[in-house]
Amino acid sequence: MSLRALLRPDLDDLEEYVPVKPLDVLAAEIGVPVERLVKLDANENLYGPHPAVLEAIARAPFHIYPDPGQQRLRAAIASYVDVEPDQVVAGTGADDLIDLLIRLVSPPAVVIPTPTFGMYRFLARIMRARPLEIPRRPNFDLDVVAIERAVHESGARIIFLTHPNNPTGNPLNSAELEALLRLPALIVVDEAYIEFGGESVVPRIAEFPNLVVLRTFSKWAGLAGLRVGYSISTSELAAHLMAIKQPYNVNVAAEAAAIAAIEHRAEIGETIAAIVAERERLRAGLAALGWLTPLPSVANFLLCAVTGRSARDAAASLRSGGILVRYYDRPDLQNCIRVSVGRPADTDALLAALKEL
Incomplete structure (x- = not known):
């Protein structure tokens, strides 16, 4: 019997999600020591975890299974976001919750305003839900009319929104959200970057039971x-x-x-403030080069339109020197690079390298 005959044929044309590579692999590929890499391609918090967090990890009882009910963790998160513990569910990153939500609803289709985070499409395809990608407006706001039409015509029962959006950095418009919350669909708002700017929509859950908010410790707490x-x-x-x-x-x-x-969110908040301040310094430095136009962002990254040269070539040149950024060249993001906000030394290295191009 052929093994292929046992597998799902609908995944033959699945467009795989392309994750970032670990530092040691990248260093070996580029030929640059790990300590010289300037990693600005994955929106990570380069300050790393708080020392007390590292101590807590070292004391964790690795020989014992974790609590399947997540009681302590759910209580801690509930205190952080000001909800009840029974409103919280933790997972292996926000990706785990995206997968669970699609499994729970099992929709025929999901609506995804693009450009945005690629995992929504990837996980929808795996669960046999048709991803309906609705282009955003030129300023990257949502096309609410097109989304409403897609929901009514397709029977889509989940809409994925990112606030602030990745990779564009703009926040979700409250009027847009208000309109979409009245649709017969689960509205999933991914707030992975909300600690860096924007107003959380968590309080709206009390009014709209079809609203789900996703959060992560990967960005603000440095736990990617x-x-x-x-x-x-x-x-x-x-x-x-x-x-x-x-x-x-x-x-x-x-x-x-x-x-x-x-428990140490106040001290970590100082790091967040430093990243936000560095974001504005980075924005000014990139704009001053003349061929990069950084878009307004309330996240820990900046999307930049590249003028007069190839974004791919610029990213490749930076990479050869150990500086990693993300480039895009597709219909909804033509000739752009996305730069994560790092530490002041990372910004200095990036700007110096860009001036050399």
């Missing part, structure tokens, strides 16, 4: 490598998510780190 995120919803929806999740989907190190990060 531990993979811990969470959803906030009505307690009814959260109970369904708890029922279908993997029992031990958050490991003990991630749980300990997340709780410690919340």
